[in-house]
Amino acid sequence: MFEQGSGDENRGASMASIADVAVAAGVSRQTVSNVFNAPHRVRKETRVRVEAAIEALGYQPNRAAQALRAQASRVIGIRIESIQADSLTTVHDRFLHALAEAVQAIDHHLLVFAADDPDDEIGTYSRLHRTGAVDAFVLYGIDEGDARPAQMLRLGAPFATFGRTGHDVDHLWVDVDDESGGAAVAQHLVARGHRRIGYIGFPEGSSVGERRVTGLRGVLDKHGLLGESAGLDLRGQDEVANGARLAAVLLDRPDPPTAVVAASDTLAVGVAQAARTRGLVIGRDLALVGFDDTPTAGVFDLSSVRQPIEAVARCIVRALLPGLPAGRSQVPACAEQSTPQPPHGRLLAPTLVVRASSAATTQGRASSTATTQGRASSTATTQGRASSAATTQGIKG
Amino acid sequence: MFEQGSGDENRGASMASIADVAVAAGVSRQTVSNVFNAPHRVRKETRVRVEAAIEALGYQPNRAAQALRAQASRVIGIRIESIQADSLTTVHDRFLHALAEAVQAIDHHLLVFAADDPDDEIGTYSRLHRTGAVDAFVLYGIDEGDARPAQMLRLGAPFATFGRTGHDVDHLWVDVDDESGGAAVAQHLVARGHRRIGYIGFPEGSSVGERRVTGLRGVLDKHGLLGESAGLDLRGQDEVANGARLAAVLLDRPDPPTAVVAASDTLAVGVAQAARTRGLVIGRDLALVGFDDTPTAGVFDLSSVRQPIEAVARCIVRALLPGLPAGRSQVPACAEQSTPQPPHGRLLAPTLVVRASSAATTQGRASSTATTQGRASSTATTQGRASSAATTQGIKG
DNA sequence: GGCCTCAATTTGATCGTTCAAATTGATACC
DNA sequence: GGTATCAATTTGAACGATCAAATTGAGGCC
Structure with a gap:
């Protein structure tokens, strides 16, 4: 089996x-080329005739020939990560899909590759760059202290990152404003009457996790609740089991919090497990909010901070645009509005999606359980801070 | 911001x-080319000198030039699906990663694209094929009655599918032997002492779902248990809520099953929810087995039938190989062994991963709950049927 | 020496496209 | 009439690799 078989019907018949x-x-030849690339140079009558021929032959310009001539492949490269066994958080696949759509909007293709480790990853970037297979790269999941951006600058390969390293390396980046997300959660919970709010986050060193709790604390401080929530801040790897373990610590205290914020939906699911084994009903006895708004959050009716992944993908493509071959397609919009932005970077505000797990107030509590409660959910942008001047400062288009 | 910026350092400096x-x-030039493509034609002394120059200049053959000359891009294309809000089952992303690795093994690249609907998808295949951007395609999630394979044959674009349509269209396909998976689950449960086994599957029309239940029933029949499990077979869309709803029907019967098989991990999670609200402990009061062995299954300690996704990806690449430019890399192995195979196709056996949700027997029942139980899990291949002649009939290599 | 053989290497042509420069033809202006 | 102007179109060259055919040179043989 699998001897020749089908698949090479018109090999040699050539397009x-x-x-x-x-x-x-x-x-x-040149006139046909002009019909595509400079229609104004072709007489209308001629153009119609050529277009008819194009239609009749089903002609499409050969990508390899264009790439060779233009010295640009019109391909964007990105590493595809392997799925993690213990995490339910899948922002990566949503990002890949969004990025595929975003690059298509500027007539580019998306090339994905697997890499075993960061060295293999950098080696592959180098190879793809030197062979001309890829014009520019997107690096996913960049966090403080990541060595890859500096290595990329050394390679000389154009790139942009989802996430930022800090202030030392200046490369193009786009990131979610996690601080604003944390603040939105705090505002939401405080408005619902919660005063003792627990936090279960990523280990030290994750600036994403730190920013989320910083935003949270900022609002609590503003309401004078920082003291009441002191000591309710625990950390662990992004796994369900850790969420459960750490939540147990919080819930078994003599003065347990009435609300818990988890740095991811994965951790939040663990919190829900721990609460359940203690006879607590999420949404009634304990408010719970996660991050990322993965399918998991929807399925378990968990409130979650939704990342503007599609906007991130568009902004990244937009950031790369100046280094890419002249975009014949109209420049796509990136994000609606924006607060003042740092150089080289772009911060996008996430959106809190409120579901049954945190919809009720501490006074009049919800009567039904979280899992059987209705699906009606409200959303609220975290960008209350956006000044009226924001639109004039943001990216045009 | 985002004005020119970095990214075009060596544009014009040319590789x-x-x-x-x-x-x-x-x-x-030709001698350099020969060092790469026909080393035996070059004198050793010359080869060493050329290799030194290659190393010194960091030379890598230009992909576009090779593609233009060879009339083959060495690129495989696949559509990237958007994530489904209600499903926790993510076989797709695992497959993408596996496919990326598999195509890299034969020195090809993987191009992914998003499509709005099947028409858009076919249109994109056509465009990618006619522009020479992609040599061959992989179609994911093909099931009985799917029109796409026939359309692809009409386009004349080489392709292989994950999943099969039936017997009418002859194209290259690779699929998981779902019947064997269902049978393995049944054997496992029967061996644990279960006699009334419920099934919650996909709606009519999903041959994947049908094959799973067919395998299940076959074993039950062999043990004379088909009568006892009659009427315990329900169907619904692949969503957690449906799993819970259908499980409720089974569990609220006067004679509820002692084990439930769900056609996916997503449905299984729903079953677990329904069981919990009724005070039943999964693994003790009710055995539960899902399909796909997604991270979800691991997190909730659910037994699940693991798809051999990596092998599927390798086999698909292997199936496409004859239509691709001469593979200079050694031909990669596809799968270890195989039962007699149909023409054009390849069936791969899945593996049952037994976890706490179904490890106990109906006699001596586990004492702890499923979620806190240890993580020790055993695996057993479903390929007990493999004859000794299998290796001689399977694909060589 | 002349000639054949064979290995090692070079030259010319080609893949399909597009840039730059050259050509054509029509109109206008002195 | 001669010629400058301009739009419309064509020709030549180049991008970088590789196939096919030609060339070079060394060795063997009569």
Whole structure:
């Protein structure tokens, strides 16, 4: 089996080339080319004739020939991560899909590759760059202290990152404003009457986790609740089991919090497990909010801070644009509005999606359980801080 | 911000070409080419000199030039699906990663694209094929009655599918032997002492779902248990809520099953929810087995039938190989062993991963709950049927 | 020496496209 | 009439690699 088989029907029959179209339309190659790339140079009558020939032959310009001539492949590269066994958080696949759409909008293709480790990853970037297979790269999941951006600058390969390293390396980056997300959660919970709010986050060193709790604390401080929530801040790897373990610590205290914020939906699911084994009903006895708004959050009716992944993908493509071959397609919009932005970077505000797990107030509590409660959910942007001047400062288009 | 910025450092500085290497080594272009493609034609002394020049200049053959000359891009294309809000089952991302690795093994690249609907998808295949951007395609999630394979044959674009349509269209396909998976689950449960086994599957029309239940029933029949499990077979869309709803029907019967098999981990999670609200402990009061062995299954300690996704990806690449440019890399192994295989296709056996949700027997029942139980899990291949003649009939290598 | 053989290497042509420069043809202006 | 102007179109060259054919040089043989 699998001997030759189908698949090479028209190998050798070759696709129509620009020369074939030229002959069919009775013009030269260049005129056909102009119909695509500089229509104003072609007389209307001629253009119609050429377009008819293009249609008839089903002609499409050969990508390899264009790439060779233009010294640009119109391909964006990104590493595809392997799924993590213990995490339910899948922002990566949503980002890949969003990025595929974003690069298509500027007539580019998306090339994905697997890498075993950061060294293999950098090696692959280098190879893809030197072979001309890829024009620019997108690096996912960059956090403080990551060595890859500096290595990329050394390679000389154009790139942009989702996430930022800090202030030392200046490269193009786009990131979610996690601080604003944390603040939105705090505002939401405080408005619902919670005063003792627990936090279960990523280990020290994750600046994403730190920013989330910083935003949270900022609002609590503003309401004079920082003291009441003192000592309710625990950390662990992003796994369900850790969420459960750490939540147990919080819930078994003599003065347990009435609300818990988890740095991810994965951790939040663990919190829900721990609460359940203690007979607590999420949404009634304990408010719970996660981050990322993965399918998991929807399924378990958990409130969650939704990342603007699609906007991130568009902004990254937009950031790369100046280094790419002249975009013939219209420049796509990136994000609606924006607060003042740092150089080289772009911060996008996430959105809190409120579901049954945190919808009730501490006074009049919800009567039904979280899992059977209705699906009605409200959303609220975290960008209350956006000044009226924001639109004039943001990216045009 | 985002004005020019970094990213075009060496635009115009141009990478080293084969001519540069030739000059540096004091030979002609063709000799450099031969060092790569026909080393036996080059004198050892010359080869060493050329290799030194290659190393010094960091030369890598230009992909676009090779593609133009060879009329083959060495790129495989696949559609990236958007994540489904209500499903926790993510086989797709695992497959993408596996496919990326598999195509890299034969020195190809993986191009992913997003499509709005099947028409858009086919249109994109056509465009990618006609522009020469992609040599061959992989179609994911093909099931009985799917029109896409027939359309692809009409396009004349080489392709292989994960999943099969039936017997009418002959194209290259690779699929998981779901019947064997269902049978393995049944054997496992029967061996644990279960006699009334419920099934919650996909709606009619999903041949994947049908095959799973067919395998299940086959074993039950063999043990004379088909009558006892009659009427315990329910169907619904692949969502957690449906799993819970359908499980409620089974569990609220006067004679509830002692074990439930769900056609996916997503449905299984729903079953677990329904059981919990009724005070039943999964693994003690009710055995539960899902399909796909997604991270979800691991997190909730659910037994699940693991798909051999990595092997599927390798087999698909292997199936496409004859239609691709001569593979210079050694042909990668596809799968270890195989039962007699149908023409054009390849069936791979899944593996049952037994976890706490179904490890106990109906006699001596586990004492702790499923979620806190240890993580020790055993695996058993479903390929007990493999004859000794299998290796001689399977794909070599 | 002349000639054949064979290995090692070079030259020319080509893949399909597009830039730059050259050509054509029509109109206008002195 | 001669010629400058301009739009429309064509021709030549180049991007970087590799196939096919030609060339070079060394060795063997009569």
